[in-house]
Amino acid sequence: MVEKFINKKIKDLILEEKEEIKKFLIEIFKDNSSYKNTVYTNPDLNECLLLYIENKLVGHISITKRIINYKNKQYLVGGIGDVAIDKEYREKGFGNKLMKEVNKILKEGNYDLGILFNHPKLDNFYSSCDWIPKDNGKIFATVNGILEDQMRTFLLPINLTEKDLEVWKNEDINIGNGSW
């Protein structure tokens, strides 16, 4: 079984690749009826990590790159989204491998931290990928002009002091316009 991880900037994707990714994601998130209208529309979407097995797209994660200002400090944040593994390939460790690759990309890209929003049933999955839960405070984003609580949040601390980490773990923080 030939596994291939490919990391691409969104601006370098050709039309066919983008269409293949969108089709893959819409199938995975088909329970969310509005998903197809918003997939790959986020203007801060910077890059994606793709997993191909025998030349078939079976895994995807996107990274939104955003500078967030909070209490007179600037943080370069990697917003992780659309974490997806083809149904046929789940529970075999591929999700974990893909997340670990993303962790490397964020570290090598000099991000200060990673942030993702998840369903609580996936807490164990994200903990097993070395991310930590934000157990206090909330993350807000402005979505369609309305300030929204982003609910369950996990963090990947990279270039954070202990004090910064306490801030991110405990305080209410607004990540600006749009979520991921």
Ligand SMILES: CC(C)(COP(=O)(O)OP(=O)(O)OC[C@H]1O[C@@H](n2cnc3c(N)ncnc32)[C@H](O)[C@@H]1OP(=O)(O)O)[C@@H](O)C(=O)NCCC(=O)NCCS
């Ligand atoms: C979430 C997802 C990416 C996990 O991929 P995967 O390849 O199945 O994950 P892994 O095989 O690496 O699993 C790692 C661990 O997480 C657990 N896990 C994975 N999916 C889970 C789920 N839906 N519910 C509970 N636990 C789950 C696995 O049991 C495994 O635990 P273990 O190591 O103790 O056995 C995949 O289930 C998926 O694409 N789901 C649909 C899309 C989705 O919900 N994305 C996440 C949005 S936040």
